[in-house]
Amino acid sequence: MSIPKIxxxxxxxxxQLKGDPSLTAFEASCMLVNAYARSVGLREPGSQVLWDYAHxxxxxxxxxxxxxxxxxxxxxxxxxxxxxxxxxxxxARFYTDHAHPEYSTAESRGARQAIACDKAxxxxxxxxxxxxxxxxxxxxxxxxxxxxxxxxxxxGCHENYLLDARGxxxxxxxxxxxxxxxxxxxxxxxxxxxxxxxxxxEAAHSRGAAYQISQRADFMENLFGLETxxxxxxxxxxxxxxxxxxxxxxxxxxxGDANMCETAGFLKLGATQIVLQMMEDGFLDEDLxxxxxxxxxxxxxxxxxxxxxxxxGHRMTAVQIQRRFLERAEAFAGTAGAAAIPEYDAILxxxxxxxxxxxxxxxxxxxxxxxxxxxxCRKLDxxxxxxxxxxxxxxxxxxxxxxxxxxxxLQYHRVDSMDGIFYxxxxxxxxxxxxxxxxxAHFVEHAPEDTRAYFRSxxxxxxxxxxxxxxxxxxxxxxxxxxxxxxxxNPLQGTREQFETLFDNAADSIAMxxxxxxxxx
Amino acid sequence: xxxxxxxxxxxxxxxxxxxxxxxxxxxxxxEKKEKLEDLDNYIEDVLEEAGEDFLDQFKQIEGx
Numbered sequence: 001m002s003i004p005k006i007x008x009x010x011x012x013x014x015x016q017l018k019g020d021p022s023l024t025a026f027e028a029s030c031m032l033v034n035a036y037a038r039s040v041g042l043r044e045p046g047s048q049v050l051w052d053y054a055h056x057x058x059x060x061x062x063x064x065x066x067x068x069x070x071x072x073x074x075x076x077x078x079x080x081x082x083x084x085x086x087x088x089x090x091x092a093r094f095y096t097d098h099a100h101p102e103y104s105t106a107e108s109r110g111a112r113q114a115i116a117c118d119k120a121x122x123x124x125x126x127x128x129x130x131x132x133x134x135x136x137x138x139x140x141x142x143x144x145x146x147x148x149x150x151x152x153x154x155x156g157c158h159e160n161y162l163l164d165a166r167g168x169x170x171x172x173x174x175x176x177x178x179x180x181x182x183x184x185x186x187x188x189x190x191x192x193x194x195x196x197x198x199x200x201x202e203a204a205h206s207r208g209a210a211y212q213i214s215q216r217a218d219f220m221e222n223l224f225g226l227e228t229x230x231x232x233x234x235x236x237x238x239x240x241x242x243x244x245x246x247x248x249x250x251x252x253x254x255x256g257d258a259n260m261c262e263t264a265g266f267l268k269l270g271a272t273q274i275v276l277q278m279m280e281d282g283f284l285d286e287d288l289x290x291x292x293x294x295x296x297x298x299x300x301x302x303x304x305x306x307x308x309x310x311x312x313g314h315r316m317t318a319v320q321i322q323r324r325f326l327e328r329a330e331a332f333a334g335t336a337g338a339a340a341i342p343e344y345d346a347i348l349x350x351x352x353x354x355x356x357x358x359x360x361x362x363x364x365x366x367x368x369x370x371x372x373x374x375x376x377c378r379k380l381d382x383x384x385x386x387x388x389x390x391x392x393x394x395x396x397x398x399x400x401x402x403x404x405x406x407x408x409x410l411q412y413h414r415v416d417s418m419d420g421i422f423y424x425x426x427x428x429x430x431x432x433x434x435x436x437x438x439x440x441a442h443f444v445e446h447a448p449e450d451t452r453a454y455f456r457s458x459x460x461x462x463x464x465x466x467x468x469x470x471x472x473x474x475x476x477x478x479x480x481x482x483x484x485x486x487x488x489x490n491p492l493q494g495t496r497e498q499f500e501t502l503f504d505n506a507a508d509s510i511a512m513x514x515x516x517x518x519x520x521x
Numbered sequence: 522x523x524x525x526x527x528x529x530x531x532x533x534x535x536x537x538x539x540x541x542x543x544x545x546x547x548x549x550x551x552e553k554k555e556k557l558e559d560l561d562n563y564i565e566d567v568l569e570e571a572g573e574d575f576l577d578q579f580k581q582i583e584g585x
Contacts, residue, residue, distance in 0.1 A: 155583065410575075
């Protein structure tokens with residue numbers, strides 16, 4: 001029996017520095033994190049909430065001991081921990097990962113909610129940049145929500161989905177061929193709507209490409225694996241579930257592009273939720289295995305309507321494969337599994353609308369948009385960016401290798417101020433919105449109310465001075481002589497419906513935990 | 522006076538049509554053209570502000 005597909009996004013932002021040449025990207029990222037943390041009261045004297053790394057096991061593999069990597073656990077001092085991390089009042093985590101500021105949304109049940117949380121992350125990065133500008137006017141920082149620097153370096157927009165332990169082990173960990181028949185073909189082909197678009201190519205096989213629909217396709221080399229900075233897999237297999245491992249698993253996808261367009265983001269998460277739900281319920285018995293999935297990923301990115309060879313000898317385009325999944329999803333409607341996915345019908349309608357649009361889209365061999373009756377340029381990043389680039393090319397008579405096209409590509413993703421080109425297009429109502437500004441502003445301050453994120457968020461909002469650590473699955477309090485922990489092992493529990501009254505009535509964490517214990521008894 | 526009133530009425534009617542998303546084709550075309558020209562200028566400004574060496578300096582470290 002499937003469970004709700006709780007979803008979250010981890011976005012690594014590109015960071016560009018001007019001014020002090022001695023400032024590193026790591027230091028600047030930490031400054032951003034702390035500027036924002038300070039602005040929301042998390043750096044007051046006496047307030048010291050550490051991020052608890054105890055549950056992070058990046059070298060353990062879901063496929064078993066044979067695949068694990070041997071590594072010594074890094075010990076992070078409390079001082080560095082605070083410098084790097086901020087668990088935010090909206091239940092999200094804002095931190096420095098390697099040399100990027102990274103924002104991990106709180107857990108959401110629905111795709112639209114998750115997109116609003118992702119957009120709230122952009123707002124928080126923008127606020128952080130403004131705060132830092134006030135504190136250190138000499139430091140110039142610009143931020144970009146994309147996945148490639150056009151020099152062969154990539155950074156991720158990772159997705160996490162909650163899976164039932166048994167289904168996960170059956171379809172992923174236990175039988176890689178099962179994933180190859182269904183999940184991998186879906187993930188390889190969904191780039192037709194998730195792709196963020198990119199000028200040029202950065203892999204050996206894509207050199208000379210004019211335009212690609214996916215930014216990450218050039219960087220995917222494997223189907224499964226633990227790596228994230230090289231030999232990247234479509235599915236990261238780290239056994240790090242951030243929940244009760246006897247019941248739950250986390251599916252960690254690192255193939256996805258960062259979306260600016262809300263429709264693209266909504267469909268990326270919503271369609272993936274549906275496919276995972278159908279898999280868990282045993283509703284998919286298709287065999288759409290590609291002969292070479294990684295090669296297919298690149299081919300589709302360079303020419304989205306190319307026919308790809310399947311293992312069974314047939315050839316299908318990405319849109320045809322996505323249609324097959326959509327047809328199954330339409331048949332799945334009305335089941336208990338479908339009912340567990342918020343806005344199931346809206347996701348199906350959006351999916352059908354986009355696939356119809358792709359069928360009718362006409363591109364010239366030089367990537368000019370000749371006809372777009374489905375208005376994909378309002379919905380999908382790769383189409384909107386392509387339209388923008390073509391408009392610029394037409395006024396300058398420039399070819400695809402003109403360097404300013406890559407600059408324009410990058411500026412589309414700028415998020416540290418409303419000057420970014422995507423935001424300009426949005427302000428001019430040239431892209432469709434699925435969330436309004438009010439929803440996004442809400443999730444800057446508040447967590448989704450129907451997951452454990454609500455509990456974490458209320459603790460930070462109300463008892464931050466009494467907390468000493470947190471992570472996705474635990475909140476820890478320092479009550480003088482005693483340290484007490486509240487485990488949050490079930491992502492579906494800890495909701496507003498369950499705990500709003502408790503938080504409203506408990507003046508401090510001791511009262512809150514006493515009430516919890518009384519309820520448990 | 523009657524002439525003046527007639528012109529005002531005509532303008533009002535056009536505004537209402539625009540609100541309903543049914544502006545006359547020539548008006549829509551003019552508005553769209555202005556919007557696109559504004560976008561073109563905006564892009565020029567953004568590219569100028571970014572500078573010629575932007576792409577050379579834009580270098581990231583692999584994300585985890």
